[in-house]
Structure formats: C-alpha cells, structure tokens
Amino acid sequence: MKQRTKRKKIKEAQALFIAVGIIFLIHGLSLLLPFAWMMMTSFKGRLDYADSFLGLPARWRFENYTSIFEILKVEVIRGGQLYEYNVFNMLGNSLILATFGSFFGLLSVVLCSYCVAKYDFKLRKLLFNINIFVMVIPIVGSLANTLTVYRQLGIYNNFLLYIILPGGPFGFNFLLLYGAFKAIPNSYSEAVFIDGGGHLTVFLKIIIPIMMPTLCALYILAFIGSWNDYSASLIYLPSVPTLAYGLYLFQYDSAKYGASLPEVLAGFAICSIPSVVLFCSFQKVITKSLTVGGLKE
Helix, strand or coil, X not given: CHHHHHHXXXXXXXXXXXXXXXXXXXXHHHHHHHHHHHHHHCCCCHHHHHHCCCCCCCCCCCHHHHHHHHHCCEXXXXXXXXXXXXXXXHHHHHHHHHHHHHHHHHHHHHHHHHHHHHCCCCCHHHHHHHHHXXXXXXXXXHHXXXXXXXXXXXXXXXXXXXXXXXXXXXXXXXXXXXXXXXXXXXXXXXXXXXXXXXXXXXXXXXHXXXXXXXXXXXXXXXXXHHHCCCHHHHHHCCCCCCHHHHHHHHHHCHHHHCCCHHHHHHHHHHHHHHHHHHHHHCHHHHHHHCCCCCCCC
C-alpha cells in the first residue's frame, strides 16, 4: 500500500515537472520567435518583405546592415550650431553613457544601501521608507519634476554631469543590496576593528569582495538597460544622441531616411549585439548572484 502511494506521488511529481517544463518551453519560444523573425526579416529587400511576411528571404541582403552606417545620421543643435552625428559618434556616446553612467549610478546605490543596512542613525528608517515611497510613484508622474530639478542643477543637456551625478540611490537595487548587506554578519567588521582597521577598510576589503559577484551582475544589467535606453537623449540630453536614440528616430521617421522596414530591423539587430553578447557571457553570474535573502526592517 505504501509502495503504491509512493509510486503515485512519484508519477504526479513527474507529470507536474513535465507540465511545468512544457509551459516554460512555450514561454521561451514566445520570447525567441520575435527575435528570430527580426533577424530573418532584416535580410530581406523591400519587395521580398511585401511578398512574404513570414517566409525566408529570396536573397539574403547583407547590404541592409552596411547601409545603416551610410544613411543613419542625426542632426542636433548645440550652442546655436548644427552638428551631425553618424553611427560611430552615437556608438561612442552610448558606450560612455552605459559604461560610466552605470558605474556612478550603482556606486550611489551601494553607498546608500550599505549605510542604511549597517549603521544605526536617526534618518535610517526615513531613508528606507523614502525608497519604498519612491518606488510606488510612477516614473511618468515624476518626469516633469525630475526635468525641472535637472535644469536647476545644470544637469540638463550636460553630458558630463549627467554621467557623474546619478538619478538617485533609490529603487529596486537599493532593496536588493540592502538585504544582501543586512545578511553579512557584523562579526567580520568587528574583527577588522580589533585588528586596528577602520570603516573604510571594512567596506573596501571585506564588504566589496563579498558582494563583488552581485555588484557585477547589477552592473551588467544596468549597462544593458542604459545601452537600450533612448529616453536619456530624448528628454535629458537632446544634444548628445546615443545609438538607441538614433534608431528610435530611424524607426519613427524612416521615410525621411528612405529606409525600409528590413533596414530598420537591421539597425535594431546591430544595436542588440552588445546586450546579447553581455547577457550570454555573464548569464551564470547574473542568475547566481541575485539570489539574496529576504528584507527586514
């Protein structure tokens, strides 16, 4: 009787495992199919795409990718003068913004969450509650106020200040790092204090090495998010177009550039290369490092 019950439970567990596997397989295919369609369509010509929406290209037109570097140009006005940015200029802006902007943004979150998690001061709970409140407010609702503050501080349309001065230390990463810092035993810092070390020694030589995998994962995700973000140039840096912003204009006003949909999709494919390469290269770091404990306050 016990063996039958045990076998029944095993069969039920196997059936549940298979069902969940099928659901995840369908979900994975639903995410991959649009990307596969984009890649396939990016090699088609104008007439080829009109004749066959889902079929394979009659002739693989690799020139769609090379033409992006010739026709994609963005004109901006800075200091009363007209400047023209090509793909390489916008690529450089994107690299600088994604590399250094993500670093300074993550640094502010690390410092704030570490202080709130590990030090007892009067504003500790207030900062934690402010973070929760900020996450509740819709981004669109605070966009006008943010833009006004940026103008008053001189950050608006200032590439250097926009990179160095982060948008704020609050958000989901704050909660994530707060829980991770909270889980680190205080005995580590106490051992450093006994040996004559200070708070900076604890942070740089104990906390940062322990948290390095998680910080690397968050930096990679921040880099990908910044790389694909066209709103930075659209709202805050109108004189500094990035590659994502250039492709946004390329798709929005494709008739102006004389580009077909396959050429637009070819531009999207070029822009997605760094994100895909980074995620595929560091997917184990991302998935393993973001498993932190619960949050307590």
